[in-house]
Amino acid sequence: MPAQALATLNPETEEQDRRASVINELEEDESVDEVEHSTQRGAPNTGTTPANAAAQPDIGILPSGQTQPSAPDTPVAANVDLNDVVTAPESELLAMQLDTLPMPRPAQPLALLGSEVLPGTSARLAWSPGIQIPGLSQPTPVLAVNGIHAGPTLCLTGAVHGDELNGIEIVRRTIYDLNAEELSGRVIGVPIVNLPGFQQGSRYLPDRRDLNRHFPGSPDGSLADRIAHSLFENVIRHCDMLVDIHTGSLKRTNLPQLRADMNNPDVATFTQGFDRMAVVHSSGSPGMLRSAAVAAGIVAVTLEAGESHRIQEHQIEAGVNSLTSLMEKQGMTSRMFVWGDPEPVYYDSDWIRAQHGGILFSEVDLGAHVSEGEILGYVADPITNAQYPIRANSNGRVIGMAVDQVVMAGFAAYHIGTEAEIPAE
Secondary structure: OOHHHHHOOOOHHHHHHHHHHHHHHHHHOOOHHHHHHOOOOOOOOOOOOOOOHHHOOOOOEOOOOOEOOOOOOOOOOOOOOOOOOOOOHHHHHHHHHHHHOOOOOEOOOEEEOOEEEOOOEEEEEEEOOOOOOHHHOOOEEEEEEEOOEEEEEEEEEOOOOOOOHHHHHHHHHHHHOOOHHHOEEEEEEEOOOOHHHHHHOOOOOOOOOOHHHOOOOOOOOOHHHHHHHHHHHHOHHHOOEEEEEEOOOOOEEEEEEEEEOOOOHHHHHHHOOOOOOEEEEOOOOOOOHHHHHHHOOOEEEEEEEEEOOOOOHHHHHHHHHHHHHHHHHOOOOOOOOOOOOOOOEEEEEEEEEOOOOEEEEEOOOOOOEEOOOOEEEEEEOOOOOOEEEEEOOOOEEEEEEEOOOEEOOOOEEEEEEEEEOOOOO
């Protein structure tokens, strides 16, 4: 070693000052990784031994090339048999972390419709609104899955309008795909709410009323009031979250979408759990199941998919996919769900109406992006051969439309949504 380097090791006081400086420097570092991978303060990071040997705190280099013993206060490492297999530090750390994770809380029995659904089990129950002739009464099936772990209760309703078939299949597939032993929380499904309407292929109840204008109902009102009250009190009030599934009406079809009151922060957050689902801002009308549920403190949205009187595979798949993502988002299931690109919220939406009677022929498809002034379709007079174009009144997307059919002046033909940001953003 050069004489200049050895000279720095000889004065005893300088050595003590240097060792104290190194100790102080290490005490200021809070990250072990930073201490291990950083060079000493003020030393160049050349990857080689610094020229100043004072950078070595515990080991001096002797002229003979041997190392001097460590200072007396340095702890001596314990003698171990390296052939013994020990737990790696990383495994020990992981085990400690797992021990600190909260354990899932066990579920409680679900009391519903006079029955008790035990944790980790599924059941087919029956709901009867008590409005039919007792001897001819036919109860409405209710499917319930009570998970093995505690969690929120999600309710799914289909066919509040009896001719909306897509919702029935969305509820069925979603419920029967669940495993109660892997579920946290509960899922309650009523595939066919309006059973009399379903059996008659009708949107309405036998008294020609729209059930979705009578919630939460009353026990001594009209037929629709009584059915709505019975469902709301016996099923809906058990929910923390509700998805009411519908389709378009009167020969109209809807792009898979949510109708939600985006002015309600809880509802707005809830909509973010549905994968690849456009959202249309709608505060809802009095008497709607969604509106009554939100008023009762239940987070609720309406899911629209397709058209009535039909089973449409693409629309059903979109609905099932969105509910699967919702349950994972709510911590009810864990399926390594792969999320798609988020859909925009369509705050402003408007129906464009036909100004003439005739036969409607569309030039655009459901979901198409259109520009203001673009021709969406024509109304043709079958007698005079006159053709009247229907044009978009704004830039947007076709989120709903009428199927080709005979229309009269004033008929709502195309539902255009104008893109907007989520309120929280």
